[in-house]
């Protein structure tokens with residue numbers, strides 16, 4: 001009993017400290033948010049610390065996070081940072097009951113960590129980026145120092161009567177509430193100002209009028225979309241298109257002020273293009289299926305869209321660039337985004353006649369912000385991390401020997417053509433389909449090589465040809481279906497594809513890192 005009551009006393013003594021700590025932390029973040037809205041929204045402490053954490057996350061952990069949390073991985077990361085901060089704020093609050101200065105100094109240490117992270121971000125806006133973290137931490141430290149002074153410590157309560165102690169408690173509550181209200185106000189004001197700064201970009205996107213393509217995409221062949229319940233939509237609506245990037249705050253770029261610079265090794269006529277320059281050129285429209293290297297066998301990180309843009313090879317030739325096969329000095333094209341991401345593609349692939357492009361339109365509308373507005377790069381046949389730079393602002397011609405882009409520095413392959421894959425969309429794993437014939441169906445892809453054949457195997461039976469939907473193009477996925485004559489009980493359904501060069505998809509299992517997953521997709525289902 002005694003230990004329980006001691007625990008309770010400790011708790012009730014510590015509680016005001018914990019509250020003070022949490023309030024100080026909240027104030028620090030709210031003020032930082034307000035300052036960031038004035039300096040640069042991307043310089044907020046949670047964003048910069050989160051970004052630094054993403055950059056330093058080992059490949060295995062990143063893979064785990066994508067597998068486990070999917071596209072919610074960034075929210076989970078931010079919640080994790082906030083939870084950690086809350087815990088440390090409670091500790092600092094309790095410490096400051098006895099050592100007010102140490103508590104306040106502790107808050108400043110966090111400010112310093114945030115400021116350091118802000119300075120080392122690749123998209124750092126310079127010295128001003130430290131302001132959100134530093135001003136936030138200073139305010140938080142002051143709040144903690146003052147609130148801790150208002151907590152009735154045993155020392156200050158001794159020798160005073162009960163009325164005094166309760167006044168002190170009331171004083172603490174008043175100060176704490178006032179802090180909470182002021183901090184909430186600062187945070188809300190910051191949010192509002194940040195929202196306003198994004199409005200210019202939103203207005204510039206709303207004002208974009210996409211011209212008709214000089215070279216339209218041929219219409220999708222009739223039947224490219226199979227009428228099978230549960231199969232993927234051939235064209236992925238923009239709102240359902242998978243999103244993979246490292247941006248904690250989606251960049252909102254104003255098309256009116258956007259510029260793209262093309263320069264580097266073997267570029268005799270470097271040039272800078274505006275958005276207007278691009279859309280005034282003859283545009284191509286193409287059907288291209290985009291795939292992420294982090295897609296597991298059977299995974300969801302693939303999508304198909306009809307893109308509108310400028311042929312990238314034309315721009316490069318205008319600047320005097322030659323492919324290596326024609327004596328060009330650069331073999332790697334490094335694309336850089338406004339948020340400092342770098343992606344490297346082989347110059348040879350970009351200039352070999354395929355429809356590599358700088359896209360401005362996606363499925364009939366300007367690029368959504370999530371997918372790279374105002375301009376992104378696409379190279380059919382290459383995984384996104386070596387080609388599909390969103391929010392692009394710089395293209396530098398260099399060599400693979402001279403420079404490793406972001407993911408290559410993190411042990412992913414320098415070159416990564418998309419591996420041949422087939423996926424069973426229906427039936428779903430562990431489904432219990434009924435009926436004598438069940439339609440097994442899905443998609444297969446080998447961008448820039450095309451799909452020539454898809455086969456299905458039931459348990460350990462023979463491979464049987466699936467029915468192929470018409471091929472929309474070499475750079476798109478292809479749908480397939482197979483009428484499966486069922487026998488009651490559990491069965492393993494496996495699929496494999498053959499690409500346009502006659503290569504049968506390998507059975508060999510590979511992990512996503514370093515250059516994409518391989519192996520056959522199979523699902524276990526129970527027929528009724």
Ligand SMILES: Nc1nc2c(c(=O)[nH]1)N[C@H]1C(S)=C(S)[C@@H](COP(=O)(O)O)O[C@H]1N2
Nearest residue numbers: 242243244245246292337341384385388390
């Ligand atoms: N600026 C920027 N561009 C980027 C990335 C990124 O993190 N930042 N991720 C790449 C990766 S890994 C992929 S798979 C594609 C995904 O494009 P999407 O989000 O439009 O589907 O974008 C690529 N372009």
Ligand SMILES: [Mo]
Nearest residue numbers: 292293384385
């Ligand atoms: Mo990716």
